[in-house]
Amino acid sequence: MSEFKQTFNSSLGKKLIMALTGLFLCTFLIVHLGGNLLLFCDDNGYSFNMYANFLTHFPPIEVVAYILYLAIIVHALYALILTVNNTKARPVAYVAHNDAPASWSSKNMGLLGSILLLFIVIHMGDFWYKYKFTHTVGYKEYRTNVLTNQTTVSDFTPADPTFEHSSTTEGDTEIIRVKDLHARVANSFSNVWYDLFYVIAMGAVAFHLLHGFQSAFQTLGWRHRKYTPIVKFIGTWFFGVIIPLGFALMPIVYYLKSLGR
Amino acid sequence: MSTGNMNFTLKVWRQKDANSSGKMVTYPAENISPDMSFLEMLDVVNESLIHKGEEPIHFDHDCREGICGMCSLYINGRPHGPKRAITTCQLHMRSFNDGETITIEPWRAAAFPVIKDLAVDRSAFDRIQQSGGFVSVNTGGVPDANIIPIPKVIADEAFNSATCIGCGACVAACKNASAMLFVSAKVSQLGMLPQGQPERWSRVQAMVAQMDEEGFGNCTNTGACEAECPKEISLLNISRMNNDYFSAKLFREEKVHDHGASGGE
Numbered sequence: 001m002s003e004f005k006q007t008f009n010s011s012l013g014k015k016l017i018m019a020l021t022g023l024f025l026c027t028f029l030i031v032h033l034g035g036n037l038l039l040f041c042d043d044n045g046y047s048f049n050m051y052a053n054f055l056t057h058f059p060p061i062e063v064v065a066y067i068l069y070l071a072i073i074v075h076a077l078y079a080l081i082l083t084v085n086n087t088k089a090r091p092v093a094y095v096a097h098n099d100a101p102a103s104w105s106s107k108n109m110g111l112l113g114s115i116l117l118l119f120i121v122i123h124m125g126d127f128w129y130k131y132k133f134t135h136t137v138g139y140k141e142y143r144t145n146v147l148t149n150q151t152t153v154s155d156f157t158p159a160d161p162t163f164e165h166s167s168t169t170e171g172d173t174e175i176i177r178v179k180d181l182h183a184r185v186a187n188s189f190s191n192v193w194y195d196l197f198y199v200i201a202m203g204a205v206a207f208h209l210l211h212g213f214q215s216a217f218q219t220l221g222w223r224h225r226k227y228t229p230i231v232k233f234i235g236t237w238f239f240g241v242i243i244p245l246g247f248a249l250m251p252i253v254y255y256l257k258s259l260g261r
Numbered sequence: 262m263s264t265g266n267m268n269f270t271l272k273v274w275r276q277k278d279a280n281s282s283g284k285m286v287t288y289p290a291e292n293i294s295p296d297m298s299f300l301e302m303l304d305v306v307n308e309s310l311i312h313k314g315e316e317p318i319h320f321d322h323d324c325r326e327g328i329c330g331m332c333s334l335y336i337n338g339r340p341h342g343p344k345r346a347i348t349t350c351q352l353h354m355r356s357f358n359d360g361e362t363i364t365i366e367p368w369r370a371a372a373f374p375v376i377k378d379l380a381v382d383r384s385a386f387d388r389i390q391q392s393g394g395f396v397s398v399n400t401g402g403v404p405d406a407n408i409i410p411i412p413k414v415i416a417d418e419a420f421n422s423a424t425c426i427g428c429g430a431c432v433a434a435c436k437n438a439s440a441m442l443f444v445s446a447k448v449s450q451l452g453m454l455p456q457g458q459p460e461r462w463s464r465v466q467a468m469v470a471q472m473d474e475e476g477f478g479n480c481t482n483t484g485a486c487e488a489e490c491p492k493e494i495s496l497l498n499i500s501r502m503n504n505d506y507f508s509a510k511l512f513r514e515e516k517v518h519d520h521g522a523s524g525g526e
Binding site: 013015100 | 522
């Protein structure tokens, strides 16, 4: 067995993989939330649709995306391997329950992670898969008069079903035709049960990261009197509160909007 | 301010030997002084069992002053009972309510098989120590005291790690039966000091390899070990061990089998 293989097969090596993939997924959440805040732009989905188009057509993003999918799979797989090993390490359970003063989230990372994995599968199936591999997402046409900066928007049906995106001009009018992921999002978020599932999943994100973010630093051995309080602060308030709250607001706001329509 | 002796109901794990399956058995513990230690209470119960011709309850104990690490017992769902930072021999019956039912179980871990009743085999810890928990010292002239300067903070931290008595409460408390708090304390107490430097990178590899071989679980940083440790060994040790391990594995020349070779001839 090569030395690297031996390292990553050790208990600490597996934990290192969990920590590194976990932190990578944390950084992804920042980008994902940042981009999706475009959903709150009041422009008939123009910014969001252009952003979605950019993400699926810019090669470096596509490469990172596949690394991301790999990270999700590896994180889940190693969690499973470690959990099986941990179960084997205590074959006979205690009769009296352990009420050790450990945080709830730290003791339920597997449950929280399973909810998240289910969420990711449903979430990607609904948006990513349908956007990239099916023709079920509609199109929008944005006509902007470049002199007055007035934009009109209409649905658009291309002759070729594989059509993705075009940008043309007609006199003073700029015409942008793009896949309308925004409508698909709005449609999905008008279902209250779907929204409830999203909000619960974001709760799972909150509790998963409340423990996970600072735990990754502990595993990496990056613990210091001066920096650990900063790590814990970021893990609690940024990853445990702001990020999940930002994501959870999207289905809530879109549901309330759908009631007004 | 107790007025008299106490009575308890004990639910104790009884197991004939390593190959038998065990079960919980209920015993009365009567006329117990509140000033008795938990182990003395068990002595009294055992006296009555012996008088009745029954097999006494086997449990580990030695110094009975909290420094040897021999006593164990998972009492009412917690290692060494309900109090913080003490061993079972330092736990007194006044910490319980008169008439209370007390559940007593052995440490539960695949790496700590039950020998009999409440006594478990903790030789896995010995093997981890033997794999690397030492410094190799060549004999020679007597060195001057304090010839190697050590900063006070480092000396204190190393001493804190060295207070680990190897009782195994960390393993017992951990939901994954992980031994990482113990191993990290033993890695740290030497790795922080100048005398431990020559073997620092091989030591951590050797001890982690032995820990894995013994079949302990993997740390998930819940902190239950730190909370239950009778010597209040800090989770910081685990972080330190991880840092040393990854440094050793990814950036250092020393290999796992180099350990113990640098000092001896």
